Amino acid sequence: MKLFDLSGRVALVTGGTRGIGAAIAQGLRDAGATVWIHGAQEARTKKIAEEKGFQWTSADLTDISAIRTMVDKISDEDGRLDILINNAGCEHHEKIGEITEETWDTVHTVNMKAPLMLLQALLPLLQQSAHASVINMTSIHQLVPMRQGAAYCMSKASLEMFTKVSALELADKGVRVNNLAPGAILTDINREVVGAMPFDQWIPLGRVGTAEEVVGPAIFLASDASSYMTGATLFIDGGYKENLLRY
Secondary structure, X not given: OHHHOOOOOEXXXXXXXXXXXXXXXXXXXXXXXXXXXXXXXXXXXXXXXXXXXXXXEEOOOOOOHHHHXXXXXXXHHOOOOOEEEEOOOOOOOEOHHHOOHHXXXXXXXXXXXXXXXXXXXXXXXXXXXXXXXXXXXXXXXXXXXXXXXXXHHXXXXXXXXXXXXXXXXXXXXXXXXXXEEEOOEEOOOOHHHHHOOOHXXXXXXXXXXXXXXXHHHHHHHHOHHHOOOOOOEEXXXXXXXXXXXXX
């Protein structure tokens, strides 16, 4: 459908080398976009990009200064950006009494500070687009607490509020900002953990989701199909957040 057509648009997906990010990058490409993928490991990111037909950039998002290098590369080689997907993230599980300052800083830098710095740096390019869309990947845990998840849950809650504030401030600049909030999604990274938990009992739809099931909502928010949406959150969780309290 034309509403979902991304032909002629340029997108950046952070954390686009694996899991949900990789699936979204391929979906955007299949919808017609030129896609930049970001990864932390330069050689691996370059190899995947060459195999899949992406542009690529690499940076350790705990090093905020590296973001400028990413932005410069996109600016020099493409000179434009229509879609920014802040997908890269990290998660640590520690009890309140065991959280270290290093863990706290790492989680909040990657999950919250990096999206802020990246949006700031790319704003001049996004403002030139007639279809600018920013998508922040949050989580059902922006709303629902999780034991041993203080750092992660708080970083995602902060990112949700950042989305809302950005949506207000950037609306008159033609830049829409929304959240995608997955629940339990099976990827190669979490396959062992997911397999050990009875998600069929916890999730109303009776199963975990797949990375491919996040692609449609991402294309929706990136495209003109959602042209009157900003500051919103789409949950992709099989109803999980409605039934999450368990003992």
